[in-house]
Every structure is written in C-alpha cells, then in structure tokens.
Amino acid sequence: MKPLCILVSLCLLVPVLTQAQTGSSATAPKSTTTSQPAVRPPATRPAASDASTSPNRRQELYDQYHGITKKPAPATSPTPATTTSRPARESAPKEEAVPATSSAPAPVVAREEKSTESFNQNSGVRIGVRGGVTYPVFLETTAVDPSLGFVGGVVFQFGRGKLSFQPEINYSRTSQTIPATTFSPKQDYSTDQIVVPLFLKIASGTFDGHRFFVNIGPYGSYITSVGINGIKRDISGSTGRFFYGGAAGVGAMIKLGPGHATIEARGLYELGNDATGFYTDSKTILAEGTIGYVFPLGGR
Template sequence: MKSLFSFLALTLLPIGLSIAQSTSTTPTSTTTSGSTNRLQDLYDEHHGITKKTGSTAGASAEKPGRTKSERKADESSANESTVGVSPSNQPSMDRNLSRTRIGIRAGVTYPFFLEKAVGVDPAPGFVGGLTFNFGSGKVSFQPEVNYTRYNQNKNLLGFTLKEGADVLEVPLLLKISSGTYAGSRFFVNVGPYASYAMSASEDGKKVSLDGEKGRFGFGAAAGIGAAIKAGPGHVTVEVRGLYPLGNTDNGFSTDSKTILGQGTLGYIFPLGGR
C-alpha cells in the first residue's frame, strides 16, 4: 500500500508543479501587458494625444517612443487630405464675380453743334469722376459722378473769347456687356443723366451763376466702349455723347442743337466677393 502511494505521489507531483507554474505565469504576463498599456495611456493623456481608431494619425500616436512633435506632424499630414477637399477650403471664386465695382474715368470733352452757330466754335475741355457698377452679368447698373468742363470759342470783332462751363453730372446708366468679367469685354452704356452748372468762365476768369435760371438740367446719354482685362480689374475706353433735354426752369425740350461729346480712359475693379 505504501508503495502504491509513493508511486502516485511521484506521478502526480510533476503534473502539479506544471499546473502551478502555468497558473503563476499567465497573470504575470497579463499584469505586465496591462501595466504597459496603462503607462502608454497615461503618457498619451499627459501629452494631449487622442487615439483615432482606423486613421494613420491614430496609429502613429499609439506607437511608443514617438515625440509630441512627431505625432503632431503625422496628424497634420493625415488631416491635409480631408481639409483639401473641404468646400470651405476649395479655391475661392474669382473676385471677378463680385457684384460691386468701383473705378475712375478721365478724358476730354468736345461739343458737337448740330447746326452751325455764327461766331461760335467748339473747343476741347475735360472730364473726370468716379464710376460705380452693380451686377455681375451681361446687364448691370452703372451710376457715375463726374466733374465736367465744356468749352467753346466765341469770335467777336476779330477777338476770340474762350467761354467755359463747369458742370457736375450724374449719369444713371444701364450697361450691356459682351463676354464675362474673366476676360475683355465690349459694352454699351445708355440712360438718363442729371447736371448742375456750378460756374462759368471767360478767358479763364470765373463768372458767378448766382441767380441764373436753368442751372439744374437733364438729358440722355449713350456710349460705346471696351473693357480690357488688366490685373484684378479692367481698363475702360469709351466714347460717349450726352444730349440735353431741358432743365428744371424751362421744362422738357428736344430743341437742343448740341451733343456733348466725351472720350475717356478709366480703370474699374471689383470690391470684395460675391
């Protein structure tokens, strides 16, 4: 009987030692692995690193031994593709699509007499002012504010007297253009205008118009020109004629014998976006 117990003890002892060793090894491994993961989590939390499952940045962040700057660089490169296709980061619409434009124009004036006036000849003057344009299509609205001088020469007994009139003009024009603002265009301007005679001159000496009637006038304007693409805006070249149709004192009239001609060069550019 003792021999049987001795035999069983010798047989079961190795098995028990094997089971005990296996049991003690498994928790240690688990504890070590859990400890390592916990230390990595604490490191990530301390350095503000957020793990992203399934992303390149997340995979890079989970690698131990990487510096904070390396992780940020990986996250930035991973996000560039997403940012690049975002509608808000696509190339902005060309500023040429702006609905508001502002510009300047300047040039010469020259009155054309429809009937020859005895002793009176037309003479060149000048014009300059601001141009505004509202609309981005082929049809737009273009108000202007211009300072204009019209001159003529009056011949009296062999002497020439140069007469001038300084006028503030406000055209309200409908602009019809070809093409698009992305390139050069041709255009036609047509519409009414209002005017105010500020002063007059004779041989360079200013003549007061205080008390004179008919200082507020109105008429119709029409012009044709081209807008040549240059930088963010366009260089404009235009030939325009203004036909007076009366004033606030004498009323409407189509008996004017003069067309007030203007030839101008300008530049107009967009303000802001759409």
C-alpha cells in the first residue's frame, strides 16, 4: 500500500515541479529587462567621458537615449540681428537731420521780449537828453523884439509810476533885439545861463507804451555870460546873476526802441534874483520847445 501512495504522489508532484520551473524561467527575463535600464543606463557612462571634451555632449546623449529629436537651429538666425541693427543705424542720421534745437529760437525770442518789457516797465531810473529853441514872451509892450535862442541839457527821471521826480541840467541862451533909433544902432543882446529845474512829473499809462505828462516845479538859473552884437561882456563883478522862479510844461513820451522820444512845450517865470530879492511883477516868460530821448538804466 505504501508503494502505491508514493507512486501517486510522485505522479502528482512532477507536473507541479515542471510548471514551477517553466514559471520561473518565464519571469526571469522580465526582471532582467526592467532592471537593466535602472542599473546601467547606456548614456550615463559614455557621457561622463565625453563631457570634458564637448560641453553639449551630455545633452546630446540624454536626448538620444530618451528619443528626443532636437530641431536644428536655423542657419539664418544671425540675420535678424543684422536686419534690426541696420535700420537702427540708418535711422540715426534721420534723427540727427532734424535739429533738436529747431524750436529753441522761438522761446529765446519770447524770453528776450519779455525781459525787455519787464526791463522797461520795472526800471526806476532813466536818463536822457533834450534840446530845442527858446523864445522870450513879453506880457507887456516893450521896445525890445524877442528872437530865437537855444537850449540843451541832460534829463534824469527817478520813479516808475504815474508820479516821478525829474531834475535837469540845461544850458540856455535867450536872445532879444533892440531896434535901431535915431540915436543908436540896432543891438542884439544874448544871455547865456545854466538852468536847473526840479520837476514833479505826472504821467499817464506805463513805460511799455506812449505816455502824456505834465512837469511842474521850481527852477534856478545862473548867468554865465552876456553878449552885445556878438561881443562878450565882462560880468564877473556884477550882482543879480542868480535867478529863481517856477516852471511848468506839457508833453508826450513816444515809445521808440528801449526808451521813449519826448516832445515838450515849457515856460519859465521869474520870481526873483539875488540882487533884488523875491518879486511877482515879472513881465517875461521864457518859452522852450524841445525834443529829446530818455531810456532806462536798469530794472529789477
């Protein structure tokens, strides 16, 4: 009975062993194929040897192993840089062709005009010259005929508003003629004097345009010489050479360039001298008609 049992067990065990052997042989290749890439990848060891010679060799082997096909760089890749750089170079002359300061003259002119206007408007000191003719006006009938003389001098103005102070220094000559009579020939008298008026000027408008004004104030004069028929007379020891009185005038200032041209009619009335003192019965007004020019000395 035992031999029969052993035989049956062997018969059953043989198919099991053969099946186990065939299963192990079938699974062995699968383990080798799956573990082989993890243990020794074909790209790692050769890449280490070539990495020293070529910097891109490692990346090429990696792409080759993983089946990555890298697109080659286009051969004409540098051309965009050249095409972009050429227009930049060509555009440079165009930018240089248009001057950067093309619009600069207009602001400069505007600044100059503004500075000139403010200079004329804000200047508080002006200086000028005046010149013209003199003519004695007699308030009563006399035997003396008036004749033309001349006047010229320097004008100062202090102030920039409607009221200003205007002193002057003038050299004046007045002339008159005594007609010939039965007992004497014709005689021409001339008197030269320094006249210094001190005016209060009342003016309209501003210094940026035309102005009308009135001058009023005192004056003083000093006779320097007297001539008869063109011959100078010695008056060094004479008294009554210093005169004083009042003066008034009206005129206009016409804007011309940086300053103003002036035109004025003026009268001077004597009120006394150093010999006779103060008096109010003078019968003569010394009239003046002058033109001139005044300009500013500074502004702020």
